[in-house]
Structures are given as C-alpha cells and as structure tokens.
Amino acid sequence: xxxxxxxxxxxxxxxxxxxxxxxxxxxxxxxxxxxxxxxxxxxxxxxxxxxxxxxxxxxxxxxxxxxxxxxxxxxxxxxxxxxxxxxxxxxxxxxxxxxxxxxxxxxxxxxxxxxxxxxxxxxxxxxxxxxxxxxxxxxxxxxxxxxxxxxxxxxxxxxxxxxxxxxxxxxxxxxxxxxxxxxxxxxxxxxxxxxxxxxxxxxxxxxxxxxxxxxxxxxxxxxxxxxxxxxxxxxxxxxxxxxxxxxxxxxxxxxxxxxxxxxxxxxxxxxxxxxxxxxxxxxxxxxxxxxxxxxxxxxxxxxxxxxxxxxxxxxxxxxxxxxxxxxxxxxxxxxxxxxxxxxxxxxxxxxxxxxxxxxxxxxxxxxxxxxxxxxxxxxxxxxxxxxxxxxxxxxxxxxxxxxxxxxxx
Numbered sequence: 001x002x003x004x005x006x007x008x009x010x011x012x013x014x015x016x017x018x019x020x021x022x023x024x025x026x027x028x029x030x031x032x033x034x035x036x037x038x039x040x041x042x043x044x045x046x047x048x049x050x051x052x053x054x055x056x057x058x059x060x061x062x063x064x065x066x067x068x069x070x071x072x073x074x075x076x077x078x079x080x081x082x083x084x085x086x087x088x089x090x091x092x093x094x095x096x097x098x099x100x101x102x103x104x105x106x107x108x109x110x111x112x113x114x115x116x117x118x119x120x121x122x123x124x125x126x127x128x129x130x131x132x133x134x135x136x137x138x139x140x141x142x143x144x145x146x147x148x149x150x151x152x153x154x155x156x157x158x159x160x161x162x163x164x165x166x167x168x169x170x171x172x173x174x175x176x177x178x179x180x181x182x183x184x185x186x187x188x189x190x191x192x193x194x195x196x197x198x199x200x201x202x203x204x205x206x207x208x209x210x211x212x213x214x215x216x217x218x219x220x221x222x223x224x225x226x227x228x229x230x231x232x233x234x235x236x237x238x239x240x241x242x243x244x245x246x247x248x249x250x251x252x253x254x255x256x257x258x259x260x261x262x263x264x265x266x267x268x269x270x271x272x273x274x275x276x277x278x279x280x281x282x283x284x285x286x287x288x289x290x291x292x293x294x295x296x297x298x299x300x301x302x303x304x305x306x307x308x309x310x311x312x313x314x315x316x317x318x319x320x321x322x323x324x325x326x327x328x329x330x331x332x333x334x335x336x337x338x339x340x341x342x343x344x345x346x347x348x349x350x351x352x353x354x355x356x357x358x359x360x361x362x363x364x365x366x367x368x369x370x371x372x373x374x375x376x377x378x379x380x381x382x383x384x385x386x387x388x389x390x391x392x393x394x395x396x397x398x399x400x401x402x403x404x405x406x407x408x409x
Contacts, residue, residue: 004176007063008115011182015056015112019105022049026098033085043084046094053097056104056186064183068191100189111182115175118167125164128157237265290320291347294327303335303343303360310348313408322384323347323356323404326377330358330400333373338362338398349408356402366392366400377402 022045029045032038050072060066073091075084088094128151149160240262247255285293291309298305314320327345334340340362347356368374368390378388386404 004179005116005119005171008112008175008179008182011059012109012112012116016105016109018052019101019108022052023098023101023105026101030089033089039081039085043081043088046088046097049094049097049101053100053190056190060183060186064180066180066183066187068187096190100186103189104186108182108185111178111185114182115171115178118171118175118178122164122168122171125160125162125167129161129164234265234269237262237269240265285320285324286317289314290323293320293324294345294347297324297328297331298343298345301331301335301343303340305331305343305345307345308347311354311408312349315349315354315404315406315408319354319384319404319406322380322386323354323402326380326388326402327356327358329373329377329380330402333366334358334360334362334398338364338366338396340396340398349406352405352407354404354406354408358400358402359397361397364392364394364396364398366390366398374400 025045026049029038029041033042050070054070057068057070060068070093072093073087075087079087149156149163151157151160240258244255244258244262247258284296289311291307291311294309295307298307315323331343331345334343338360340360342361344359345357346359347354349355366374368378368388374388374390381388381402381404384404384406386402389401389403390398391401392398
C-alpha cells in the first residue's frame, strides 16, 4: 500500500513536467519544420520523447505488471536529418506518443496521484479528530468540510476521524489497483495491437531462425558422429571380413582372432548407434514420458539429485523433447561449473504451463550470455514460446526456471 502510494506520487511529480516539456518541445520543433530549423531539431526532440515513453513502458512493466511493447519503425543508422525527420513523422507510433503526452499530463497525472491522496487524506481526518478541528474551522471561517462531513465540533470531528479510518481501510485494498489503473490508461493510449503483433512477428522470426540453425547444427553433429564412429567401425569390419575370407584356409587361427575382433567391432558400433539414437530422442522419453525420462537422466548424474514430478498427462512429443534436452543442458552446466553437491528438479503443469525448475546449491554466478549453454536453452524454449529465468547470486544457490505453454493429454 505505502509503496504504491510513494511510487504514484513520485510518478506524478516527475511525469507532469516531463510530459509538458516533451509536448511543448515537440510542437515547437514540428512547427519549425517548414522553415528548415525543425529538420535539424525534430529528430533529437522525438528521440527524447521516445526515450521518455520507453521509460514509462519500463515502469509499467516493473511497477504494474503491464506490458506495453514499443512499435517504432527502424531508421537507417546513417540517415540524414531530412530522412530521419520525415521517417519519424511518418511513423504512427510517433503520433501515438504525441497523443499520449496531453493525456498523461491530465488524466495520467490524476490517476498517478490518487494512490498517494487515498493514503494521505485519512491523516487529515485523524488530525481533525485529535482536536485540530478548531484550527481548521478558524482558518476556514466557520464550518470545515472533511469529505462529506461538516466539522463544527468535537462530535463531528470524531465523524471525520471515522471517515478517515474508512478511507484508510479502502486504501489498503485499492491503492495498488489505482496505480495499475494509471498504467492501463498508459497502455490504452500508448500501446497498439499492431505493435504487439510486430513484436510477436519479430520474436517468432528470431526463434524460427534459431530453430533452423540448431537443427542444422544437430544434423552436422549426427553426420560427424556417424562418420567418425559407427561408419568407421563398419568399414573396419568389412575389411576384417575380407581378410578372414582369405585366411580361412591359410591361417584358421588368425581368422578366428579376426572374427572375434569383428564381433567386438559390431558390438561397439551397435553401442554407438544406440547412444546416437538416444541423443536424438531417448527411448524412455518416447515410451514413458518426460517425468520418467528426467528421472533416468538424474540417475546418471554424479551429483545427488532429487526429482519431483506432478504431471497428470503427457505433452506433445516436440514439447517433451524440448523440455528434456533443456533440462539435460541445465544439469550438464550444473555438474560442470557450479560445484554443487545437491540438485533438485521439479516438474509440474499449472495454468496451461509446463514449469520446470532446476535448483543447485553451488557457487552461483550463472548468466544467460552469448556462447553459454543457457543461451542455447533459451533459444530452444523460444521455439515453443517458452521462457527461461535464471536466479544465480554469487555464492548460490542457482535456480533455473523454464516455462513452456502446452496442454497435457
């Protein structure tokens, strides 16, 4: 309650002059375009307006849980002032920003201020009930109104205190909602369905490209493993069998040794093929589902691992495969880099989401960065609209949470 009021008050005090300044500078700069001065100033001013709007988008997400994706059209980095000016003025998102500024300095200012008013106004009622009503009536010259209560004496002052108590009770429940109302108003004016669609297309394009790259890399790995492993052994077996044919009559003892060697090569080749198939799609995953596949994965780890599974059904095969290999990569990172001696894995399905949490008691410091295994996990999950969150303070513990939207059979 108090935090929402403080945030609303700070937002109102900062946003009002900011909106006024941005609107005045924008109107003046655009008005100067016909005489040439605005060609130079408008890109700078509109860039400032966009930065101000983006700041409010960040606050909406962090303070109110309201996402307002930006939808600005990209401009060439080497564009001249003329191109930048008319490119920005031709962008519908620019005019949404300019329409939002007067709304923000009026209705937005009031909705941001309301949480603080709802919290602070009861203090006046308590002050009146405590005996300061005499000061208020002397200053007001007779009857002093607190809300709808006319304060003329101590009895009515106590009524004002009761009203203040009621308002404080309401503030406890409605202050955070009022602040969220401000951010929803911001989204209604500043956001656009087209912007969300553009952001969605961008994310899908990136995840599709990552999926294609990952698939190509996986195919190259399979080809390399086949060439260097099973294929090489099968070629060696063929050569041994050819030699055996020539030695059957001349040197039966040597032929028997080569037969034993060929038999061992066939066993090794079969084992490598099984490992390769298991790496493509583990049989236990296809036969028994994600929960048992993760349990089997945990049994092979050199670290003590606890697995908790609450899955009332099975997801689609591609989702299970993505979840399995994501868990496998996270566990590999934990074993190699965390120094942990215990790992906990939790799998459950709620609200249409498959949620997987991997926690270790290691040294922490895990980050999602280019070249890290976690970046690959994020790309893999992104193909299914999944998300990855990592909490890994220095000293540990590390918690990796993965969510994939899906339905269970």
